[in-house]
Amino acid sequence: xxxxxxxxxxxxxxxxxxxxxxxxxxxxxxxxxxxxxxxxxxxxxxxxxxxxxxxxxxxxxxxxxxxxxxxxxxxxxxxxxxxxxxxxxxxxxxxxxxxxxxxxxx
Numbered sequence: 103x104x105x106x107x108x109x110x111x112x113x114x115x116x117x118x119x120x121x122x123x124x125x126x127x128x129x130x131x132x133x134x135x136x137x138x139x140x141x142x143x144x145x146x147x148x149x150x151x152x153x154x155x156x157x158x159x160x161x162x163x164x165x166x167x168x169x170x171x172x173x174x175x176x177x178x179x180x181x182x183x184x185x186x187x188x189x190x191x192x193x194x195x196x197x198x199x200x201x202x203x204x205x206x207x208x
Contacts, residue, residue, distance in 0.1 A: 110135055143167075154178070 103112050114122035143162045146153035153160035155175050164172050179186050 110138075 103116060108116055139162060142159050143166055146159035146163045147167070150173075153163045153173075155173055155178070160173070163170065
């Protein structure tokens with residue numbers, strides 16, 4: 103685990119002995135992870151394009167605001183201007199054809 107992942111899901115034990123204590127003495131955490139989570143959620147509420155399914159921001163909004171509509175991947179595809187929903191019945195056949203073409207190229 104590295105970077106912000108260490109800040110969110112790690113612990114002082116993931117760092118060299120005494121390192122976390124020295125850093126926190128100079129730079130207290132002050133609830134940084136919760137504040138960051140709130141900020142991500144607020145930005146996603148202000149601009150739902152930042153909260154697509156499968157994204158951290160989308161999951162934060164979904165968990166903190168279950169009353170809001172929950173977009174799924176299929177609902178996004180169904181609302182797109184590409185009208186892919188018209189070809190739903192042939193999707194599996196198209197995937198198999200594409201897969202076979204990719205195998206031929208390799």
